[in-house]
Amino acid sequence: MDRFRTMESFVRVVRAGSFTIAASQLGLSRALVSRHVSELEGRLGARLLNRSTRSLNLTEEGAAYLEFCERVFRDIESNERAILRTRQEPVGTLKLLAPKSFGTMHLSDAVIAFAKLQPRLRVSLVLENTPYRGAYDFGERGLDLVLCFSTMRSASVVEQEIASVEWTLCASPDYLARAGRPQTPSDLGDHACLVHVDVMPNDSIWRFEGPTRPSLASQATAGLSPPKRGARRRKGPIAVKVRGAFFSNAALTLGKAAAAGLGVTLVPRYAVADDLAAGTLVNVLPRYRVASRTLLAVYPQAPVIPRKVQAFVEFLKVWMAEHDIGRRKPRVAAASTRE
Template identity: 60%
Template sequence: MDRFRVMESFVRVVRAGSFTVAANQLGLSRALLSRHINDLETRLGVRLLNRTTRSLNLTEEGRTYLEFCERLFRDVEASERAIVGAKAEPAGVLRLAAPKSFGTAHLADAIIAFAKLHPRLRVSLSHENVSLRGSHYFIERGLDLVLCIAPRSTSATVGREIAMLDWTTCASPDYLARAGRPATPADLARHACLVHLNASSNDYVWHFESGKGAMSVKVPGVFHSNSALTLRKAAVAGLGIAQIPHYAVADDLERGLLAPVLPRHRVPPRPLLAVYPQTASTPRKVEAFVDFLAAWMASGELGRKPGKALRSIRLAS
């Protein structure tokens, strides 16, 4: 039995979630692929997958073995890349996920430009509100990299700061005419507030900076969402005051559909992070995309360069 080939079969079955799909991807028969998995389980003496007619689920031993296989494949890729040379053209498939609001509104342009520069690399982008649950997330979803608008506490991952994104406190003119305009951040405690979930360690505490220093206020949430686009629609509809990324409401502010609230009190910017598994050597395709996106963001008005040089930050477990 070709041990490396069988390990590849196992990883592909888990990623595809289907023996049939994985067999087609590998150019094997479903029967041979099933035999690979059976032989692997027999050799290891444990069950790796729980199979039903409708689903495949990893056992605890299967999850551990999958991590081992993924780590081994990454090490092999890193070693081969070192032999070929660090400047080799990125190739293969780059799988990444980004928040729906940012990915839909802005990332597409960067992806297209990046793809033109690297014709040997295929990019697969998923729009989802990412919630990292540890390094397992990358394995389970088959991802190389995710973009987050707030740091996530994960293990065995590295976060690269791409840019600082401005946030805006705003509301519709209709809401402000009905409820009044807050004069200080403390006044927000008496207003209907639209809360962006999973944007910080405490979503109900809004932070501000002014000439008098920093201050925070706990706001009452009358509407909640983990999508900036949904909160933007709620604000335009007059449901209350929102604090969301500026890029999501820039057009509405310019057209007068939304108005700034507390303009003398600035919302601290938050980092856009590229997060990927910690390995001995970052895959060339990930490195190339992160470098490109950082330069792309810095060249436009969407994101501002961090105050210091772009840096890598280890996210604590």
């Protein structure tokens, strides 16, 4: 016996005051509706209706059970409306995980702006540099969305490109005066390199493209020696293995270390923008373009993506473009790095 159908038949009979009318409203036969009510009374062990040829009257038990049924149906309708709202507008709680440096400098402003636009949505932003752990982050930690610079290539998640974030190679003028200025990427093997890591490796691959042909004036300004006549100019992707004695998984820390004169570092431009503007850091190898990294929004694969996730991803794409934090499409593919 379908408990829900028998409850529905009972409520319809009471509201209509007739088995025949209730059966018509439900699209069932009168005999089936009558059987539903009889089966319900048998299961409960109580008479719910006093029947006569002219009227139907609720018993005391029937009145109590009717109140219970109507409360159940109201709860079902309320919950269904709530679920539908999650598909139509951002509601509930949106829990985000993002890298600490990027989150502190930029994402927190975006999340605050988004939260002001969505008063019915609670937002939880977690900033940390622990490696993204796939299904664990979404299941055990209850995350809705992870922002990272590393692709998972997993069928269980969706990865949306948010923006291509520009990276820069830089060092302090003091360090370059002591150690000399690299002329080509291969020269970095002779320099102290400050390396971004998630775990502590012995080396890292830095990627470049170029060189471009600078003017003599720009060469002099950058402290570069003009190329020798007849020298062959290498173009295209260049990968250089660098080694260093200083490692960190935080771009801000690497930027501070570089500004202190510890060596050359490769970090997101946003992490060192103030130092570059102040002159405490300068670009290294300006003729070579550093590979950009794509910021990804990662969330679980599902038949229907929650509206709160869709809304934030759409908002963040526009916000990143408006604030000129990254380019929407990367120009150079790069090895994935979480920052």
